[in-house]
Amino acid sequence: MSNAGLEGVVIGQSRICFIDGDKGDLIYAGYDIDDLARNTSFEEVVYLLWHDRLPKQSELDELSSQLEAEREVSDEILDLLRTFPDGAHPMAALRTAVSALGMHDANAEDNSDEANRTKALSILAKMPTLIAAADRLRKGKDPVAPKAGLNTAANFLYMLNGEEADDVRVRTMDASLVLHAEHGMNASTFSARVTAATLADIYSAIVSAIGTLKGPSHGGANSRVMDMLREIDESGQDPKEWVRDALDRKQRIMGFGHRVYRAVDPRATVLRELADQIMAGSQDTRWLDLSDKVREVMAEEMEQRGKKIYPNVDFFSASVYTTLGIDQDLFTTIFAMSRVAGWTAHLFEQYADNRLIRPRAEYVGERNRTVEPIDQR
Numbered sequence: 330m331s332n333a334g335l336e337g338v339v340i341g342q343s344r345i346c347f348i349d350g351d352k353g354d355l356i357y358a359g360y361d362i363d364d365l366a367r368n369t370s371f372e373e374v375v376y377l378l379w380h381d382r383l384p385k386q387s388e389l390d391e392l393s394s395q396l397e398a399e400r401e402v403s404d405e406i407l408d409l410l411r412t413f414p415d416g417a418h419p420m421a422a423l424r425t426a427v428s429a430l431g432m433h434d435a436n437a438e439d440n441s442d443e444a445n446r447t448k449a450l451s452i453l454a455k456m457p458t459l460i461a462a463a464d465r466l467r468k469g470k471d472p473v474a475p476k477a478g479l480n481t482a483a484n485f486l487y488m489l490n491g492e493e494a495d496d497v498r499v500r501t502m503d504a505s506l507v508l509h510a511e512h513g514m515n516a517s518t519f520s521a522r523v524t525a526a527t528l529a530d531i532y533s534a535i536v537s538a539i540g541t542l543k544g545p546s547h548g549g550a551n552s553r554v555m556d557m558l559r560e561i562d563e564s565g566q567d568p569k570e571w572v573r574d575a576l577d578r579k580q581r582i583m584g585f586g587h588r589v590y591r592a593v594d595p596r597a598t599v600l601r602e603l604a605d606q607i608m609a610g611s612q613d614t615r616w617l618d619l620s621d622k623v624r625e626v627m628a629e630e631m632e633q634r635g636k637k638i639y640p641n642v643d644f645f646s647a648s649v650y651t652t653l654g655i656d657q658d659l660f661t662t663i664f665a666m667s668r669v670a671g672w673t674a675h676l677f678e679q680y681a682d683n684r685l686i687r688p689r690a691e692y693v694g695e696r697n698r699t700v701e702p703i704d705q706r
């Protein structure tokens with residue numbers, strides 16, 4: 330019997346993440362996501378995912394300074410970014426740039442745990458630099474070099490905009506990075522593990538993951554949420570009517586539904602709160618107001634239709650990032666620069682106890698054919 334989508338299939342043991350989709354629980358290495366999002370930084374979560382415990386202050390300081398030392402990318406890589414065509418998708422740019430980092434790393438093929446941890450740190454430190462530099466170059470601006478003393482969130486916003494962001498914006502970005510850092514055996518993590526399980530190098534595994542995250546059923550959904558909100562706004566139609574019509578046409582409402590959650594995605598709850606904080610200083614609450622209307626009508630409609638479809642993490646990240654002034658096509662790259670923490674944690678596990686991942690398909694094709702000469706087919 331085939332199991333399309335591998336739904337519910339357990340492919341191995343992991344200490345990194347636990348999800349109870351019915352209750353809406355998300356736990357990183359024993360800590361509830363709500364607790365982590367409110368009380369830790371992205372760097373602390375990276376340490377947690379990589380070491381199975383939260384860091385002491387001295388360990389956090391050491392990780393922060395190692396990340397800071399690894400952020401800059403070489404001139405060769407910046408020159409490569411300059412060759413990217415106008416209109417290249419930022420996820421395609423990121424995928425290509427991370428692949429190039431691997432070619433320039435003399436230790437790329439060393440799959441020892443020690444070498445992989447060094448490379449993971451370098452990739453995680455450089456991804457925000459690559460995203461910000463590629464974005465500035467496509468806008469005809471010079472890349473901004475990383476700035477010492479800033480954490481990942483603050484430094485990313487600085488490199489993107491050329492000026493430091495205020496505390497509320499930095500805290501919002503930081504919490505968003507915490508929320509997106511890990512999510513069990515999701516599609517991109519699985520794809521990273523499949524690549525690593527062939528004993529290919531860690532760069533190849535991360536490139537596979539970036540390619541997988543790009544799809545609209547996964548990380549690409551946050552950008553599609555914004556497409557949908559703009560479409561509703563431009564239609565001039567009542568948002569509730571728009572959603573009902575779309576559902577009647579069997580259209581999927583972006584930012585809703587999840588393979589694992591049959592309850593509200595706990596990350597969406599935290600993001601909705603963050604949205605309030607960031608909107609407090611903003612004149613333009615249009616996208617959040619519209620998101621709330623879509624959420625309300627979806628709750629009514631899903632109840633009536635007897636479906637357990639709730640907002641997921643992507644639903645509110647769209648309006649939060651838009652209010653932060655981030656271009657819509659960059660949303661998924663922010664997901665990637667956070668999720669690389671989880672990908673690499675899973676890769677350490679995979680390389681440490683590896684078995685080739687190789688499922689089978691149920692064959693439903695023809696049998697017992699013989700080759701006819703080509704002029705008789």
Ligand code: COA
Pocket residue numbers: 545546547548550580581582583584585586587588589636638641642643
């Ligand atoms: N809007 C409306 N209906 C939805 C829906 C959505 N976003 N997501 C699922 N459904 C409906 C399906 O149409 C299906 O209904 P049916 O049984 O009447 O045919 C039912 O819910 C189950 O959907 P299914 O496709 O089996 O779920 P899945 O586990 O394969 O899909 C997603 C999960 C995430 C791909 C899906 O919910 C989706 O496409 N969501 C929108 C994209 C998105 O936000 N992705 C980000 C995930 S973090």
